[in-house]
Amino acid sequence: AQSVTQPDIHITVSEGASLELRCNYSYGATPYLFWYVQSPGQGLQLLLKYFSGDTLVQGIKGFEAEFKRSQSSFNLRKPSVHWSDAAEYFCATRSQGNLIFGKGTKLSVKP
Amino acid sequence: GAGVSQTPSNKVTEKGKYVELRCDPISGHTALYWYRQSLGQGPEFLIYFQGTGAADDSGLPNDRFFAVRPEGSVSTLKIQRTERGDSAVYLCASSLLGQETQYFGPGTRLLVL
Incomplete structure (x- = not known):
């Protein structure tokens, strides 16, 4: 069965610092992420999505994610975090019609 | 344009009561989804409609839960004999036929006392 794992429950970064949120998926074929x-x-607001093609995907609010088949990962990145980015982030994969979500990573931003 | 709307935004009820939660999808979206999000968890799939029919209801936890979409637009999630464990945020999403992007509503926070 398809699944998504977000290993980090809570991450704190300083404003202006870079950010990487981890996501690992379990699926034999190319997943929709x-x-x-x-x-x-x-x-929930969609930041970005990957279906096929270029493995580096650009999203809204300055976020990007890279699909790495060899690592079964789809990590979310942002070069410089703003205080308004404090929120909970969910990675998801599509299974037939519905989405399967990870448990989420809560991002805190310190001044 | 208008996004997905859900009513009520909050619902408090007593154990054993019946509740209805409403979802109004984006106009023209033929697919509609219900998810449940418990505290500290990601959303979990409940049921998916394509038009008026339930294409997949495998996520409904038991027969106390039922959903309808009689005219292929608005959907109602119905919970009978509510239990304290039903307390959660119920999220609705919609998408265009053949499109994989789901757009979510703000959710209904259900509290069963």
Whole structure:
């Protein structure tokens, strides 16, 4: 069965520092992969997605992610974090119709 | 344009009561999904509609949960004989037919006392 693992429950970074959030997937074929962000009291907002083609995907708000088949990973990156990036981040893969989500990584940003 | 909307935003009920949660998808989206998000967890799939019919209801936890989409637009998630363990945020999402991107609503926070 398909699954997604986010190894880090909580990460704290300083404002202006770079960020990498880890995501590992389990699937034999090329998966459809997504990163969503959820701010407190808000719904899930799509940051970026990977279906095929170029393995480096650009998203909104300055985020990018790289699909690495050899490592079964789809890590999310941002070169310089802003205080407004503090939120919970979910990696997901598509299974037939529905999405399968990881447990999320909570990002805190310190001044 | 308008996004996915969900009502109510919050619902408090007592154990054993019946509740209905409503989802209004993006206009023109034929696919509609319900997910449940418990505290500290990622969303978990409940049911997926394509048009009026349930294409996949394998995520519904038991027969107390039921969802309908009679006209292929608005959907209602119905929970009978609520239990404290049903407390969670219920998220709705919609997508275009053949499109993989799902757009989420703000959710309904259900608290069963």
